Every structure is written in structure tokens, then in C-alpha cells.
Amino acid sequence: YFIYFLLFYPHTLILVSSYHQCLFPLHAGGQYEYILVEKRGEKNNVGFIQLNRPKALNALCDGLMREVGQALDAFEVDGDVGAIVITGSDRAFAAGADIKEMQNRTFQECYGGNFLAHWNRVSTVKKPVIAAVNGFALGGGCELAMMCDIIYAGEKAQFGQPEILLGTIPGAGGTQRLTRAVGKSLAMEMVLTGDRISAQEAKQSGLVSKICPVDQLVSEAVKCGEKIASNSKLVSAMAKEAVNAAFELTLAEGNRLEKRLFHATFATDDRKEGMTAFVEKRKASFQDK
Numbered sequence: 001y002f003i004y005f006l007l008f009y010p011h012t013l014i015l016v017s018s019y020h021q022c023l024f025p026l027h028a029g030g031q032y033e034y035i036l037v038e039k040r041g042e043k044n045n046v047g048f049i050q051l052n053r054p055k056a057l058n059a060l061c062d063g064l065m066r067e068v069g070q071a072l073d074a075f076e077v078d079g080d081v082g083a084i085v086i087t088g089s090d091r092a093f094a095a096g097a098d099i100k101e102m103q104n105r106t107f108q109e110c111y112g113g114n115f116l117a118h119w120n121r122v123s124t125v126k127k128p129v130i131a132a133v134n135g136f137a138l139g140g141g142c143e144l145a146m147m148c149d150i151i152y153a154g155e156k157a158q159f160g161q162p163e164i165l166l167g168t169i170p171g172a173g174g175t176q177r178l179t180r181a182v183g184k185s186l187a188m189e190m191v192l193t194g195d196r197i198s199a200q201e202a203k204q205s206g207l208v209s210k211i212c213p214v215d216q217l218v219s220e221a222v223k224c225g226e227k228i229a230s231n232s233k234l235v236s237a238m239a240k241e242a243v244n245a246a247f248e249l250t251l252a253e254g255n256r257l258e259k260r261l262f263h264a265t266f267a268t269d270d271r272k273e274g275m276t277a278f279v280e281k282r283k284a285s286f287q288d289k
């Protein structure tokens, strides 16, 4: 059983194959098949998910995305976890969706089964999620990174939405999130030509917030996660909700929501502790309530 997916090198189209099946996971005992899951950081408070289909450059098959969803569910209810990092390998964050899985799909199957809808789990997590992108983030890989709240890129990272070259278009938020992140002209160019951008271009255009050396990327992302996890989880979720509203609402509605959430922080013990600690010139100790 071959998995094929497309990898775009400059001026060439290379068809990569792998012998690895990506069926619905049959694992028992909570072991994941396509991802590695652990907790990182000095206080073990950063949930860490590494996509692990190296032979397929982390092509995002159905089983892998289901496992990512399960891992996120587990971190979401884990009281110790204050932030989550998603990464791939040095070579590829994820080189796309699994094209072999899609090759013979019909419109009726896609529409009837709401194909790719479950990918959206990544964007509904309450806890802050950081994508640490080394290597290729193409197609579904780029979309997965953009579902996260913060993107850090390794120096050699490349971002692209090459779906047009396969006769289709991005289907997991690529046309929407990319346009909001980098603006219309660059988004149009990427989506219409399939051309990729470098980590440096991604930084310039606002798609990523930081570029790191390849071998320091993951530890920098975990450090960012630790910083976030040291704040109140409750209030962080409110801050995330407010920032995300900027993509959904008008300025007036967004400002109103922000104001309500701001007022709501005054109902929390953590707001009281944060301001009291500031006044008493000591470090705040948040209890997430």
C-alpha cells in the first residue's frame, strides 16, 4: 500500500512515496501511532505534540489528525498544562495532506462526510497553541500551523499552499487564515501559483512571529509555552478568545467583547492576586480560578 503525496521543489514536481499505511489507528493502551506526545518545560506544564510520520514527511492523513485531536483533548483537561507546542521534524512540519487518501474521493463523499471538518479541533482549543515549524509547511501543513495561535519558524522553513497545482484549493482554512495573516496580494499569489515563501518572507509578512536556528526552534517554542503557562490559564483563555475575536467581528463588536471579558477578569481570584502581588512587589502565584 503506497501513500503518495506531492512535494514541490523549485521548478520540479517530485512524487514521494512511502510504504507506511495511515489507516484508522488500532492502538490500544493510549499509545499513539502517528504522533509523539509528552510534557515539556521545567515544570512539565507545556503539552508537546510531535508529528511523527517521518517517511511521509508528516503527510497529514486522517489517522494522524484524529490523534492530534485526541492529544489536544487530553491536554485541554490536564490542569498542569498551560500551553501546547505542535512540531514536526527538522525536515518537515507537515508536507501536506495525504493525497492518496483523496485521490478517488467524490464530491458526494466530501460534502456528505464534511471532509476535513474535524481538523478544526486545533483551532478550537482554549489553551494557547504554538506551532514550531522546521522544514516544509505545505498545503494542510501550512493550514495546521495557521490554526495555531503563534508560529515560530526555523531558518529553513518554507510555507506554501500548492493545492492549485493538484486542481483543487486549500480546504482547511488556507485561503482565509493566510489572507488575514499576510494580506491579499501575497495570499493570492501563493494560492494561485502554489509558490512557497521562506521563513524570512513569512516573518516579514507577519505569518510567523519569530525565526530561530533549526536546532533551537523547539526549545524556543517550549520556552514561549512556559512563559504563557506561568500566567493564569483562565485569564490566558480569555485573552486568546479576545484576540481571536479580532478575526471574526467588526471593530465595535470586538471591542465590546473585549470589554466584557476584561470586566469578567475582575470576577477571578487570579486578577486579584496579580494586582495585589504587583502592589506588594512580589511575584504573582496564580491558581487558575
Ligand SMILES: *[C@@H]1O[C@H](CO)[C@@H](O)[C@H](O)[C@H]1NC(C)=O
Residues within 6 Å of the ligand: 100, 101, 103, 104
Ligand atoms: C483510484 O482509482 C484509480 C483508477 O480507478 C486506481 O487505479 C487507483 O488505485 C485508485 N486509488 C486508490 C487509492 O484507491
